[in-house]
Amino acid sequence: MTDLDALFQARYGDPDARAPEARSDVISHLLAHRSVRAYRPDPVSDEQLTAIVAAAQSAATSSNLHAWSVVAVRDPERKAALAECAGGQAHVREAPLQLVWLADLSRLHRVAEGCDRPDAALDYTEMFLVAAIDAALAAQNAAAAAESLGLSLVYIGGMRNRPEEVARLLGLPPRVFAVFGMCLGYEDTARPAAIKPRPPQPVVLHHETYSEAQQAAPLASYDQAMARFYESQGMAVRGTWSVHSAKRVAGAEALTGRDRLVEALHNLGFALK
Ligand SMILES: Cc1cc2nc3c(=O)[nH]c(=O)nc-3n(C[C@H](O)[C@H](O)[C@H](O)COP(=O)(O)O)c2cc1C
Structure with a gap:
């Protein structure tokens, strides 16, 4: 068994999984991803941040418009305030660096204005x-780059719970919206995270046309793989992955404030016609 076989087994929660012959260091690196929610206080250096942002800027960008920005937050008070906005997530406070990834149409507004164009x-x-x-x-390029430097991360969708408050904390101009945050730092190895299984490929990969029928059996085995994962991690999760996911989409109250996202976006200068 190779290291990549072991990664495939962890990634699919399947002890019989074998890696395909198509292999590369990048694929091994991507398969080893884990969201980390426990950090040491050691800082992320400016050199590391520069390299991570260069990787982020190397991602494809629609029509070469670069309609995004990122705010790097290290100030403990601002991090604490962002943590509260995100539903009191302790790792937002604890991670030495919070990157807040922005959908940014304000720059294009200024560019057009500068050219005297509508x-x-x-x-x-x-x-x-x-x-x-x-x-x-x-952001995902940045995530892969950060992990390649030995750093760890977790995305923070909780940044959308109170968008206007996040915009105020970060001094965002109109037409800028914080899509999500990202905790960055070194993992506290006393509280390690594990590779979380993904569903078998027929759940997501279709050939030529979309198939609902091909997904039922592999989704049932994913429930079992996730149950084994929760148990191995000592996590007291009630119900299967399916039940957990159904609860997450049950109604507006499950959206932790994000049910008013359209109103928030209007307030932030997005007309959304
Ligand atoms: C856009 C996005 C937002 C997320 N928001 C949060 C969050 O607010 N808090 C958190 O602890 N994890 C968050 N996560 C992490 C997911 O829960 C995690 O990626 C998922 O459970 C799979 O686990 P893994 O990343 O370890 O493979 C988010 C992930 C994404 C992609």
Whole structure:
């Protein structure tokens, strides 16, 4: 068994899994991802941040528009305030660095203004989506780069619980929205995180046309793989992955404040036509 076989087994929660012959160091690196929620206080250096942002900027960007930005937050008070916005997540306070990834249409507004040209397209949902996608692609490149430097991370979607408050804390101009945060730092190895299984590939990979039918059996085995994972981690999770996921989409109250996202986006200068 190779190291990549072991990664495949962990990634799919399947002791019989074997890696395909198509192999690379990058694939091994990506398969080893784990969200980390316990950090040592050791800082992330400016050199590391520069390298991580260069990796982020190397992601593809829609029409070369660069409709994203990122705010690096190290100040303990600002981190604590962001942690509260994100539902009191302790790791936002504890991680030495919080990167807040922004869908940023304010720069294009200024660019158009500088050229004395109209920018009415910025008011359409399409442009908001362009900016959010750009931010996500940049962030995931940053995540992979950070992990390659021995750092760890966890995304913080909780940053969307109170968007106007986050915008105020970060001094965001109109047409800028914090899509998610990202805790960065060195893992506290006394509280290690494990590789979390993903569903078998037929759940996500379709050939030629989409199939609902092919997903039922592998989703049932994913429930079992996640049950084994929770047990191995000593996590007292009630119900299966399916039940847990169903609860997450049960209604507006499950959205932890994000049910008013359209209103918040309007307040932040996105017309979303
Ligand atoms: C956009 C996004 C937002 C997330 N928000 C949070 C969050 O607010 N808090 C948290 O602890 N984890 C958050 N996560 C981490 C996910 O829970 C995690 O990626 C998922 O459970 C899979 O685990 P893994 O990353 O360890 O493989 C987020 C992940 C993504 C992609």
